Amino acid sequence: MNKQRKYLFEEVYEYLWQRIERSDWKTGDKLPSIRELSMEMNVHRLTVYKAYQMLKQQGKVFVKDKSGYYVQGSSTSPIDGHSLLRANEKTYTLSEIHQQSVQYQFSQALIDPNLLPNHFLSDYVKKVFDLYPKVLSTYSTVQGDMELRDTLATYFITRYKTHLSHDDILITSGSQQALHLISQLFIKPRDTVLLERPSYSAAIDIFKSQDAHLIAIDIQPYGYDLEKVEMLMKQYKPRLFYVNPTFHNPTGYTVPTAQRKKLVELAERYNCVIVEDDAYHDIYFEKAPPPPLYTFDTAGVVIYVRSFCKYVSPGLRVAACVVPPAMKDGLLTVKGLADNGSPLLNQKIFLHYFSSPRLQQHLEKLRIALQIRKEIMEEELQKTNWSWISPDGGLNLWVQLPDPLPTDQLLQKAIENSVSFVPGLICDPLQQGFSSSLRLSYSYANEEQLRVGVRRLIEVVNTYA
Amino acid sequence: MNKQRKYLFEEVYEYLWQRIERSDWKTGDKLPSIRELSMEMNVHRLTVYKAYQMLKQQGKVFVKDKSGYYVQGSSTSPIDGHSLLRANEKTYTLSEIHQQSVQYQFSQALIDPNLLPNHFLSDYVKKVFDLYPKVLSTYSTVQGDMELRDTLATYFITRYKTHLSHDDILITSGSQQALHLISQLFIKPRDTVLLERPSYSAAIDIFKSQDAHLIAIDIQPYGYDLEKVEMLMKQYKPRLFYVNPTFHNPTGYTVPTAQRKKLVELAERYNCVIVEDDAYHDIYFEKAPPPPLYTFDTAGVVIYVRSFCKYVSPGLRVAACVVPPAMKDGLLTVKGLADNGSPLLNQKIFLHYFSSPRLQQHLEKLRIALQIRKEIMEEELQKTNWSWISPDGGLNLWVQLPDPLPTDQLLQKAIENSVSFVPGLICDPLQQGFSSSLRLSYSYANEEQLRVGVRRLIEVVNTYA
Incomplete structure (x- = not known):
């Protein structure tokens, strides 16, 4: 699908929609013909046609026989960019x-719920209520429970020998929320976002919903063509690169260590934020994967999104982000706006299971x-x-x-x-x-x-x- | 504060920031003087000064003696509109x-945690685990747990004699999230939002973060000056009106029934979405407040945001929205993007307490x-x-x-x-x-x-x- 044409068509749509809203054209009025509008706006007729089709689907205009488009009475509610995107998709979401x-x-x-530690988690929940009898009447801080962040910091330090503290960690309601917050913070409409191809479809949807301009780099069994990555960074100056380098979704590929280091250098050179989604890190069969990209990051360009819940308890919706200091305030602000902090109960339940040898x-x-x-x-x-x-x-x-x-x-x-x-x-x-x-x-x-x-x-x- | 000037200053800031990003000016380069730039951009010198001050605070430029502004080395990370807002505020947030x-x-x-039903909630949590042993290994649907939505629909029908079903209800992670989703769905930059004056500061922050143009109507002990509301709706065509008409925060005022009906009519006439935040409905001292605005809504213009958790368990972060059918798909899409659904555990705990006579x-x-x-x-x-x-x-x-x-x-x-x-x-x-x-x-x-x-x-x- 041609990205450019899609934007054009949206612009025509918005132009028409706004003029109808402003009552430049009133209910029953005849609208300009496709030919007229395509000349007036200097766009292809197909572009105008698509915009009208969209308005028709949304009950904003109607067609009288073959004589053209007319303004429908305003029984419809306001429409947003998201519904626009959806209406435009032909395939199953x-x-x-x-x-x-x-x-x-x-x-x-x-993961099959039968493979998850349901029974033990129930026990841990009871423990949580004994330990924190008022856990349900308290808000968490926006950044997340301090005890949990401390535990995770220690875990990361022990495991990857990189230094960080509870201050560098933000708790989100699942990695989905983390990606959404990051996208809100960094992406303005038409900013360029680099993704792997193929990629995780929910992430694609999030960046699209911010009206990002998406460009893509193939992910191969051996990783990326780094020369091409550099070329894309040079040419398009992407705001961020969303990667899932470890047991990549959907391909299962893992980017090798040497490429990880190089990629972080490129990101630093081209001022591109790397968003490293690492949901599958612990789900390996024979040997542990290479260390995450963020462990090679000395310049503060990688945001590391680590979801543990997939294999502990998806229902808890707890994920952790390791955030470079310069980005922390921004992310805290959007997190505060979004929900004022994830529920404390869920964080405490996760904490106690996470710290136990059961895990x-x-x-x-x-x-x-x-x-x-x-x-x-x-x-x-x-x-x-x-x-x-x-x-x-x-x-x-x-x-x-x-x-x-x-x-x-x-x-x-x-x-x-x-x-x-x-x-x-x-x-x-x-x-x-x-x-x-x-x-x-x-x-x-x-x-x-x-x-x-x-x-x-x-x-x-x-x-x- | 002059709204127009603020936008101007932000524009100058963004202009400078982007040109530095694009390396039009490189590290160490001298930047145009305030006088030059104010002439070039046709803005007041103070506007340019403010933009430079902001860039300075963010380590993007530095001042050499009194000879002007220079580009700082790029040790800083990208900055977003939110941090911009924050940096601009002089007072405590x-x-x-x-x-x-x-x-x-x-x-x-x-509410003082000592006044909340901590002990009973712990019991209910244990019940939840007996009833739904796999509650932690399952996601909720994006719209929210069906059983909870059914229970809430029945509650609203019984209480307000209006018809609705589980299909009309969306569960969010607190009313903060509801407001944020609504704002994302309906507000584009510079769209007008009508608020009460004074209003709930978190709501103000949310609408500002979407770059909304805020206009305000005084709230008085007897409600609003409805003629003025109509005038504002006519003149500014606000996209939405955020109201908190029952034991209003911060004033405690309650808008009387007659005004509620009239307000819904106005909203319908001027195609303005009403967002009714009703967090204090049940916290009355002598007699119950008038029915919510949404109960007078026949045209589908009111989104009703009801938080129950304030007086049950703030830590659960469960709120319910009654959503007009035409807005449902849009809200589900933004909720899906934001976090893919609120945690099921929290919804089930709330459900069981809510359905019990204890409440x-x-x-x-x-x-x-x-x-x-x-x-x-x-x-x-x-x-x-x-x-x-x-x-x-x-x-x-x-x-x-x-x-x-x-x-x-x-x-x-x-x-x-x-x-x-x-x-x-x-x-x-x-x-x-x-x-x-x-x-x-x-x-x-x-x-x-x-x-x-x-x-x-x-x-x-x-x-x-």
């Missing part, structure tokens, strides 16, 4: 896919369980001519079909067969490719469901082959 | 006041306790020549001193004496008045603290009289 109730769930990169025991078991599930999915897929690179960690397989397929129809058909997956297109920041790619999460379905579901999926795909 | 550790705490409109018992006791505290504060204040209108509910007294005082110094002095309050200026959307007004919350301090603290405050004020 991720949340629409997730709303499908299916038996074989390969679309959500979530390591749980993780060891979880790694084995996930590896087994991955291998079962791969075993079934080996019966096809599909290809993928077997990941060393994370929750997903990024599968390539031999030929492009009509993804929407395929997904529809799969859902009818009670199987869900994420189409490649949704993971493309440029929304134009990956029509032969699927993301299959092996973490949610149990072993039996994995076998049956993958077989069903193969059958559905084969009807198109 | 609310959160700075709240960070002060004082013995006599009259600045936070929070009404707690509320009855709480009302008496708060009324007693209010009366103690008033008893002490009666010894002065200060004036206030005794509120019928809520958590605050809005007190007028006979003369304007240097608020910042007064607050500083009060804090030195271990007393905190909120200066009137902070509650002014126009940031220019109320220099003889104080907001004193009687809900947090206990009876002894109220007596001693108010006496100390009177002493401090008297040193200025």
